[in-house]
Amino acid sequence: xxxVKQNSPSLSVQEGRISILNxxxxxxxxxxxxxxxKYPAEGPTFLISISSIKDKNEDGRFTVFLNKSAKHLSLHIxxxxxxxxxxxxxxxxxxxxxxxxxxxFGQGTTLxxxx
Amino acid sequence: xxxxxxxxxxxxxTRGQQVTLxxxxxSGHDTVSWYQQALGQGPQFIFQYYEEEERQRGNFPDRFSGxxxxxxxxxxxxxxxLLGDSALYLCASSPGWxxxxxxxxxxxxxRLLVL
Numbered sequence: 001x002x003x004v005k006q007n008s009p010s011l012s013v014q015e016g017r018i019s020i021l022n023x024x025x026x027x028x029x030x031x032x033x034x035x036x037x038k039y040p041a042e043g044p045t046f047l048i049s050i051s052s053i054k055d056k057n058e059d060g061r062f063t064v065f066l067n068k069s070a071k072h073l074s075l076h077i078x079x080x081x082x083x084x085x086x087x088x089x090x091x092x093x094x095x096x097x098x099x100x101x102x103x104x105f106g107q108g109t110t111l112x113x114x115x
Numbered sequence: 116x117x118x119x120x121x122x123x124x125x126x127x128x129t130r131g132q133q134v135t136l137x138x139x140x141x142s143g144h145d146t147v148s149w150y151q152q153a154l155g156q157g158p159q160f161i162f163q164y165y166e167e168e169e170r171q172r173g174n175f176p177d178r179f180s181g182x183x184x185x186x187x188x189x190x191x192x193x194x195x196x197l198l199g200d201s202a203l204y205l206c207a208s209s210p211g212w213x214x215x216x217x218x219x220x221x222x223x224x225x226r227l228l229v230l
Contacts (some may be wrong), residue, residue, distance in 0.1 A: 044158070101207075101209055102148070102160050104160070107156055
């Protein structure tokens with residue numbers, strides 16, 4: 001049972017344009033969501049997070065939107081840069097109720113930003 | 116600060132064998148989590164150690180076991196290896212128990228191939 005899904009395995013955008021990566025979840029107990037970026041031969045690195053009490057969180061070029069009723073979140077990267085080319089993972093947890101570090105990851109989306 | 120380190124980087128085993136993977140957490144971190152990332156999939160939570168005890172476990176069989184040492188480093192042991200155990204094994208460390216997940220740092224992983 002895939003509780004966190006990233007339905008687009010890959011995405012290609014032009015440098016300077018917006019990249020939108022999507023993520024859906026099924027477990028209504030999830031209350032904290034994170035995006036990670038992963039380069040080859042490296043571990044995932046934290047990018048941005050959002051609590052379920054918010055619908056938007058912004059950090060520089062990165063913005064995460066959360067639609068709780070649709071159980072959907074998205075990561076917007078504006079403007080996209082070639083260095084953003086990586087695999088992006090969406091992750092979720094029930095941190096507010098379980099207070100643990102267990103993360104449920106999606107399958108990942110490979111983003112390619114073309115110069 | 117070396118961050119999270121894992122050894123070895125690559126490993127080849129045959130079916131039925133046993134394997135031990137090692138992880139040294141980031142300085143100041145005392146909680147260690149292990150994840151399995153199969154090819155084309157997102158990381159899957161195996162278990163988490165804090166104060167030398169397994170605190171939470173994912174949906175993995177008992178063939179997967181672990182240990183945390185007084186210096187907070189950790190081992191992941193897998194017995195009776197199956198072909199399906201071939202994956203990238205990621206270690207993540209974080210400070211304290213129940214902290215926000217963005218404080219969780221991942222190592223580069225150990226690539227295990229079972230023949």
